[in-house]
Amino acid sequence: MKPVIALVGRPNVGKSTLFNRLTKTRDAIVADYAGLTRDRHYGNGAQGKHEYIVIDTGGFEPDALTGIYKEMAKQTRQAVAEADVVVFVVDARAGVSAQDHDIAKYLRKLGKPCLLVANKAEGMTQGIQLGEFFELGLGEVVPVSASHGQGIKALVDMALAPLHLPEDGEPEPEQDPGVIKLAVAGRPNVGKSTLINTWLGEERLVAFDMPGTTRDAISVPFERNGQRFELVDTAGLRRKGQVFEAIEKFSVVKTLQAIESASVVLLLIDATQSVTDQDAHIAGYILESGRAVVIAINKWDAVDEYQRELVKRAMETRMGFLKFATVHYISAQKRQGLGPVWDSIAQAHRSANCKMPTPMLTRLLLEAVQFQTPKKTGMYRPKMRYAHQGGMNPPIIVIHGNSLEHVTETYKRFLEGRFRKEFDLVGTPLRIQMKSASNPYADKD
DSSP states (O other): OOOEEEEEOSTTSSHHHHHHHHHTSOOSOOOSSTTOOOSOEEEEEEETTEEEEEEEOOOOOTTOOSHHHHHHHHHHHHHHHHOSEEEEEEETTTOOOHHHHHHHHHHHHHTOOEEEEEESOTTOOHHHHTGGGGGGSSOOEEEOBTTTTBTHHHHHHHHHGGGTOOOTTOOOOOOOTTEEEEEEEOSTTSSHHHHHHHHHTSOOSOOOSSTTOOOEEEEEEEEETTEEEEEEEEEEEOOGGGOOTTSOSOOHHHHHHHHHHOSEEEEEEEGGGOSOHHHHHHHHHHHHHTOEEEEEEEOGGGSOHHHHHHHHHHHHHHSGGGTTSOEEEOBTTTTBSOHHHHHHHHHHHHHHTOOOOHHHHHHHHHHHHHHSOOOOBTTBOOEEEEEEEEETTTTEEEEEEESGGGOOHHHHHHHHHHHHHHHTOOSSOOEEEEEEOOOTTTTOO
8 A cells, every 4th residue: 555644844834835746736725824724635646666645734733722723733633643654844944943842742752753854945054054953853854945846855765764665676465366355435424334244244343323433444354155355444443442532533545545455446425415525526536546436325215205316416416427337225224235236346346357359449449430530630630540458457448540649538438438338347447548659750851
């Protein structure tokens, strides 16, 4: 699973700028005043072959007792709890503050790998001007400039060093191909643990009516009709006595990691609350990760006909991008509608690992082009020659030809529909990549 790096520090030290630099995005809003970031913000980054998750947090006041600062401190504590490595960001130009001392004291107590990073250090001499930061008791100071991109590579290397990640080229342990890894994902309190307990026929997971009972993703082996599964209850097991008020109880990172490592994801939605923005965000991440997916609307027995109609309409409007997924209406508690879910999981897994012969793909491509020619853009008309499979889970189809960069998204969807119908691809994303042949006369006068 991807390691997790959490950025913490007092307001306006450049955490969001560093987040954007580490993720190579502009996802975090950056402005020159304090307190702009309040919630946790998650992003993916990579250096070489090593990928990681970065969490941006708001200004941290460990001893805040009231108001928005207490809520921001709660978010930061959750990010630190989820992280494998904590990057404590300080302002190299402003020097050490009393708030920096409070944060350092909190981090020292945790005993978690921590890296002290002095931001805004462009043009500064480390030994002389950064010496005062050693009094925080967190070891070596790493000078960086997030806005200028200086020292970022060294920062990532030092952050990942304690985690003993495999070297480039070193193979990671392979998953048993005979086992389907099934992650059950969804918002807190939609019935994930209850569903797995129902499947297992025992109280294997802690489940009661409190959102976020589960914290760390746990795996449970399971066999049905000769097929072996590894069931993953996302956001994981957390016993009642270990749920702390100070930490938000829903672990986003564990859910993201479980989704990425799964073969199939069962997205569970609460019928009593309809389809929420958070459901759509989780669905979007499943699609982005390329995982096969089955959707189950839980607590279907607890809503009337009017509410059921609202849920179905919400599915069409908010989950339209998952039209390829099968939808089931179930009650985990009353064991209703669970049988067909397994059939859809098996079908989604088969589709995600479907083998598509090159001759068949090429024939389908040429038939599709004959039926509907790609739209001409300016003086260019895309010409498609042949297609082959470029990967599985999710299936990738690579199309070769000329001027394919001008193929529209509408035409790609048309091709996707033809391929899906022919190979009966249900429950898995299908990615189509275009590769244009290089022009041998491009560099000649």
